[in-house]
Amino acid sequence: KKIRKSSLGEPFSTIDILAAAKAGDELAMAVVAIEAERIALYIAAISAVTDVELVVLSGGIGRQSGFFLKPIQELVSKIVPFPPRIDVSTLGDTGILIGALNIATKEACNIVFSAKVSARSLAGSF
Incomplete structure (x- = not known):
């Protein structure tokens, strides 16, 4: 058209x-x-x-x-x-911020806990 x-x-x-x-x-x-x-x-x-x-x-x-x-x-x-x-x-617009914070929080937890697990497994190998 x-x-x-x-x-x-x-x-x-x-x-x-x-x-x-x-x-x-x-x-x-x-x-x-x-x-x-x-x-x-x-x-x-x-x-x-x-x-x-x-x-x-x-x-x-x-x-x-x-x-x-x-x-x-x-x-x-x-x-x-x-x-x-x-x-x-x-x-409203807050939803975008809440979603971004949720993703960032999950990623931060993954980084912290994977580093903690890696440090423990490394310490156990001595």
Whole structure:
């Protein structure tokens, strides 16, 4: 489908695109649809190699779930035989920070405890 005109001027930001999509701008709505499809494909790829039960959208995508959640859910359910549940984080932007801290904490524990085990096994060899 060829898009003839758009209310978007140049340069434009993500906020501009979302506002224009909300107002019915065809180009902006096409951009949002393409992004939703891209995210759905990422989720499908991850689902193909892992047994994901839940995908949580957070950050900018989560904040704009009115644009993205339903199209992503629909696309994933079309291409994944057993699609995961897809929902929006209730933590807002804090969810990204909490996830990063969780990963960092686990990694720090792995480093500390593997070093402790290595030191014990080394001490036992004397």
